[in-house]
Amino acid sequence: MRGRCLAALILSLAWPAGVTEARDLTVGSKAFTESVVLGEMIGHLARDAGAIVLHHRQLGGTRVLWDSLVLGEIDVYPEYTGTIANEILVGEGLEDEDAVRAALGARGIVMTRTLGFNNTYAIGMREGTAAKLGIETISDLRGHRDLAFGFGNEFMDRGDGWPSLRNRYRLPQRDVTGLDHDLAYRGLAGGSIDAIDVYTTDAAIEYYGLRLLEDDLGHFPVYNAVVLYRAELESSQPAVVAAIRRLEGLIDETAMSDMNAQVQHERLSETRVAADFVAEKLGLVAEVREQGWLAQLWRNTADHLVLVAISLSAALVISIPLGIVAARRRRLGQAILAVVGIIQTIPSLALFVFMIPLLGIGGPPAMMALFLYSLLPIVRNTYAGLSDVPPDLRESAEAMGLPPGARLRLVELPMAGRAILAGVKTSAVINVGTATLGALIGAGGYGQPILTGIRLDDVGLILSGAVPAALLALLVQGLFEIAERVVVPRGLRLKPVE
Amino acid sequence: MFDLKNVSKKFGDLVAIDDLDLDVEGGRTTVFIGPSGCGKSTLIRVLMGLIPPDLGMVRFEGTEVNAETAPLLRRKMGYVIQGGGLFPHLTAGENAALMARFLGRPRAETAARLIELATLVQLPEDALGRYPAQISGGQRQRVALMRALMLDPDVLLLDEPFGALDPIVRYRLQTDLRDIFRELGKTVVMVTHDIAEAGFFGDLLVLLRDGQVIQKGPIEQLVHAPAEAYVDEFISAQRTLLDCLEEVPE
Ligand SMILES: Nc1ncnc2c1ncn2[C@@H]1O[C@H](COP(=O)(O)OP(=O)(O)OP(=O)(O)O)[C@@H](O)[C@H]1O
Ligand SMILES: [Mg+2]
Numbered sequence: 182m183r184g185r186c187l188a189a190l191i192l193s194l195a196w197p198a199g200v201t202e203a204r205d206l207t208v209g210s211k212a213f214t215e216s217v218v219l220g221e222m223i224g225h226l227a228r229d230a231g232a233i234v235l236h237h238r239q240l241g242g243t244r245v246l247w248d249s250l251v252l253g254e255i256d257v258y259p260e261y262t263g264t265i266a267n268e269i270l271v272g273e274g275l276e277d278e279d280a281v282r283a284a285l286g287a288r289g290i291v292m293t294r295t296l297g298f299n300n301t302y303a304i305g306m307r308e309g310t311a312a313k314l315g316i317e318t319i320s321d322l323r324g325h326r327d328l329a330f331g332f333g334n335e336f337m338d339r340g341d342g343w344p345s346l347r348n349r350y351r352l353p354q355r356d357v358t359g360l361d362h363d364l365a366y367r368g369l370a371g372g373s374i375d376a377i378d379v380y381t382t383d384a385a386i387e388y389y390g391l392r393l394l395e396d397d398l399g400h401f402p403v404y405n406a407v408v409l410y411r412a413e414l415e416s417s418q419p420a421v422v423a424a425i426r427r428l429e430g431l432i433d434e435t436a437m438s439d440m441n442a443q444v445q446h447e448r449l450s451e452t453r454v455a456a457d458f459v460a461e462k463l464g465l466v467a468e469v470r471e472q473g474w475l476a477q478l479w480r481n482t483a484d485h486l487v488l489v490a491i492s493l494s495a496a497l498v499i500s501i502p503l504g505i506v507a508a509r510r511r512r513l514g515q516a517i518l519a520v521v522g523i524i525q526t527i528p529s530l531a532l533f534v535f536m537i538p539l540l541g542i543g544g545p546p547a548m549m550a551l552f553l554y555s556l557l558p559i560v561r562n563t564y565a566g567l568s569d570v571p572p573d574l575r576e577s578a579e580a581m582g583l584p585p586g587a588r589l590r591l592v593e594l595p596m597a598g599r600a601i602l603a604g605v606k607t608s609a610v611i612n613v614g615t616a617t618l619g620a621l622i623g624a625g626g627y628g629q630p631i632l633t634g635i636r637l638d639d640v641g642l643i644l645s646g647a648v649p650a651a652l653l654a655l656l657v658q659g660l661f662e663i664a665e666r667v668v669v670p671r672g673l674r675l676k677p678v679e
Numbered sequence: 680m681f682d683l684k685n686v687s688k689k690f691g692d693l694v695a696i697d698d699l700d701l702d703v704e705g706g707r708t709t710v711f712i713g714p715s716g717c718g719k720s721t722l723i724r725v726l727m728g729l730i731p732p733d734l735g736m737v738r739f740e741g742t743e744v745n746a747e748t749a750p751l752l753r754r755k756m757g758y759v760i761q762g763g764g765l766f767p768h769l770t771a772g773e774n775a776a777l778m779a780r781f782l783g784r785p786r787a788e789t790a791a792r793l794i795e796l797a798t799l800v801q802l803p804e805d806a807l808g809r810y811p812a813q814i815s816g817g818q819r820q821r822v823a824l825m826r827a828l829m830l831d832p833d834v835l836l837l838d839e840p841f842g843a844l845d846p847i848v849r850y851r852l853q854t855d856l857r858d859i860f861r862e863l864g865k866t867v868v869m870v871t872h873d874i875a876e877a878g879f880f881g882d883l884l885v886l887l888r889d890g891q892v893i894q895k896g897p898i899e900q901l902v903h904a905p906a907e908a909y910v911d912e913f914i915s916a917q918r919t920l921l922d923c924l925e926e927v928p929e
Contacts, residue, residue, distance in 0.1 A: 577764030
């Protein structure tokens, strides 16, 4: 709790305007177009009911959204009944909708009625391949053991995903790759993958000319779209709840895949598509404010810089002393080095998700994760730099009668300066790169356009995040080269005369 | 000045100093001499409290040297480590003035002292502004000596100050240094394994072997009244120019 207050304080001082502004409703959405469109729709309706709304778009996965909702980091997000039963509340043996509602209610969460469409999983193949092999149902796959499958990472892990599908249909295929869902489409189009998992409202079905295989054994559960929101909204903002509930039964499969296609293939913004839909269905006039690319670039740059600056400064303040302790106390030093080393091996998304219960979503958990990743290079180099001070120089300093603190300040740290700086430089460059993942938990930055670009298969958009991130890394590198001239004493940069 | 009683120091199984008693008198130059590895450097470190002895006691001007007293006592000792030990990130002048600066001595006073010492050790003044990497080996030794003399210590301890110098520089520095010691009248403890050098400097020679004192006395005594055969052996083991000439066939 203390950490959270501290983070909130730092945040309010440093986080770019827009995130800390007063707001009534925080919406979340998952990292795929349909969820973002639904999130925007919720936003339009809530704004129409007078609320100030913030939308954290394309957060990294069900776990991130659900944890955030339960913790109150977000108030509402679109979800699917199948995901709730098979993933979020898995293992609770919930038989029917009432049981699900009761289980959600116990956690302070309310589920709306279905929004009107069932977005379930399906297995899709290129029409041409499927026709040639005569595959119409999932059972038909059993006769073609050489087919290559590429499934989204989420599908690989889900309770109702690949493992149980394979068991249910006794599928023999061995060439099964887990990869990003949007990359799977490209593999399919390129021919390296024969079958993928798709959503039934997917815009890509039309676009890539996919045949959806019939789920002849009825394996996939129903994924009716619903909205989950925090129960307290009913008393605190009844008008907003009523507005959100206007979505119930409003959207059918065709309407949804239409909207998905408008975003994916006609390149309309989710905001625009959602606004057009509520205008047409509910006669609601939604204001669409779209940022120009320059404003967006600026915003992403500001977010990114704040992430890097805060996490890196904190890492500097903590890890140089840690490195000093490590060099002075051998035993403790080994322990410190082991711990910061282990932190480095935690996959970034996992670390980001660990931070959510402690720090919520957005900037603070991302900064904390980046801070932790920045420790190792600085601690290790400080330790190495100090340990490498030649023993005769250490003895000279001691023999002069300098006390330990003064020896450190006047002799050992300056001599280790180059090594320490190299560590900071490594940390900074890694930090700039890793910060792009912060977008997965709503921290913004250059990861935002990268995520959107991957989702929309838009190389230009990906580059609009990746290029500035690379330039920033180069800039940081350059700044540290300059800093080296200041920090590393001139006497250490000379070659001996003899 | 220094007074050692039953001092022993082991590194693991290796006995570096073996139950050693020694009196180092003030106002004179005492030279520790002996073969490589006999414990000369270790003995100097024990004198300064840089290494605590395993057994026995070291006193400096009547005060016991231990972890508590050593840091302050060391300000009355000037130490030139084997190899000089100059800090590469500081200029020659900054090296010499480091301790004075740390103690907050007035800048003008320190600057004047630097000039005075540079003159004494015959270091060109412009070398003060250069880094150790930019001056010659002999000059580095002179700077190391300046650094040791900066706070006007009661005693100077020098560990092979001429170790890595060529013969001409070495000869000049030896002469300069002896003049300086005479001029200052300081207590000097010096380490060498060169018998000629020991005789040149030392009022008193202390010949060591395996951490023990074999003989203690002026050079004449070691030459004319060796305490045991080893002393003779050690002295005659040092080849002189004349030996070389004698060996050349006619
Ligand atoms: N810190 C240490 N750890 C272990 N052994 C040491 C250490 N310091 C010295 N020794 C050993 O103790 C013995 C005495 O070393 P010392 O440095 O005093 O020799 P020295 O007489 O100064 O030799 P040299 O003339 O080569 O400088 C040597 O055998 C050396 O290897
Ligand atoms: Mg030695």
